[in-house]
Amino acid sequence: MEEPILIYNIFHEHPFGLPIAIYFYMTGMSAGSFLISTMSYGMGIKKFKPLGKVGVVLATLLLVLAPLNLIIDLGQPLRFWHLFPYMNFKSAITWGSSLLVAYPLNCMIYGYFMFKGDAKLTKMFGLIGIPLAISVHGYTGFILALIKARALWNTALMPIYFLVSAMVSGIALMILVTFIQDLVRKEKKLNVDLAADLGKILSITIIFDLFLVLSDVLVLLNADSEAKEGAAMLLTGSFQPYFLGVEIILGSIIPLFLLLFPFTRRNPVTLSLASILAMIGVFAMRYVMVMGGMSLHLS
């Protein structure tokens, strides 16, 4: 039997665009850099100490800039304050509007005490920040996961998938920052030990991320017809270059090889390359999720 032909239908504009993908990307990197920062100042792992200060500065900056993407995406940007007096606690956006205020504030307090040298208060606000950093990025996963209408979004894997990819982009950023910091300070030797240690964590998170992608796609392929259409779009359809090409091959498999191969895993050039590729891959994941999820027409 032949497929029926669509003669006429109305498709309205896609609700979300690039600013939303950029927002997800920036909150993810912020959460990732914050968690690396608290490794030394919150949990007392000494070797990550060089990244404590720069980590919190980046986490704060990214999380102050990230919500601007949301505000410019609004139809009525000047009405953004409606989010606070008229809260709806069933909406994931409302959870986010409180988190997006609490988390940067906590980052600033944590950073203030760190630069002041108050170890005890730094540790306290660092530890308070860990659940906040996880929630501020975890909730973005729920924003998509709670939408039953969109087959690609409506999976319980989404929050953890977002968190793991946030760690990938955050750690990759920290590897780059390690080298940039040393170059700016004109150190005689680059801190390759620290970068290689981060590289090890990065390879583990990338493997976990790939496992989540595999689970997601396998379940989509065996779920209802819309989920199958979504999976087909990722694997063979219009999103194939972004998904298979950039997210999986360029952004996960190549960096993974560079991080595991003995000749490249301690080389500053290949480590940086792996980090840049991993960051590009995570951006592709955000783009594919936001745009791909919406490109299946529902009417």
Add this chain to the structure above:
Amino acid sequence: MTRYAMVIDIDKCTGCFSCAVACKAENAVPLGVWRTWLKMIEKGTYPNVSRSWMVLMCNNCQNAVCVRVCPTRATYRREDGIVMVDPHRCIGCKYCIAACPYEVRYLNPLKKIVQKCQWCNHRVDMGIEPACVNACPTDALTFGDLDDPKSEVRRIVDSKPYQVLKPDHGTEPRVYYLGVDMAVMRSSGPSESDREAGENKKTGLHVGVERRVDKRK
């Protein structure tokens, strides 16, 4: 209590688009967006071919997803079941557009707030029927109170086989369809012509007249 509902009898519908036009005029719906429209498909091979269609509009669901996801409570459900958007409250975050399983909401390109079919609540409040029901030349659309045992909608829903769109989403739609082909009720799926959609974006027009010629063997 009042519980409004719409019955759309496609067996009576001639596909004349009067409802879509009347809605545009009544609600000043801007160019490029629609509150109610027709979806049409063709199926079969000569000599056994047919065209099926249905009228689409907001289902004003009993358990509306848009009401649940709206972060400012700009979208709310009236006591009588009509799902409303407060034009002064809406910030245009478009989360409801993403969440609606029926894709019947749009961002007003002029006012930059989200709008949708509200069953002409201003007319209903005055005791007259919605513009689309009034315009339909074959009485295919029936609007009324489901809780009133003497109403026409209640009689049809109680006595005839009906269908609703995507009942598995648990939204409890309040638009009941009679005589609709399943092939047209199914979602349109992935956009086959990304290039065409891009061209529409430039002009600000998003009326998608899409022909799935590539699926033809």
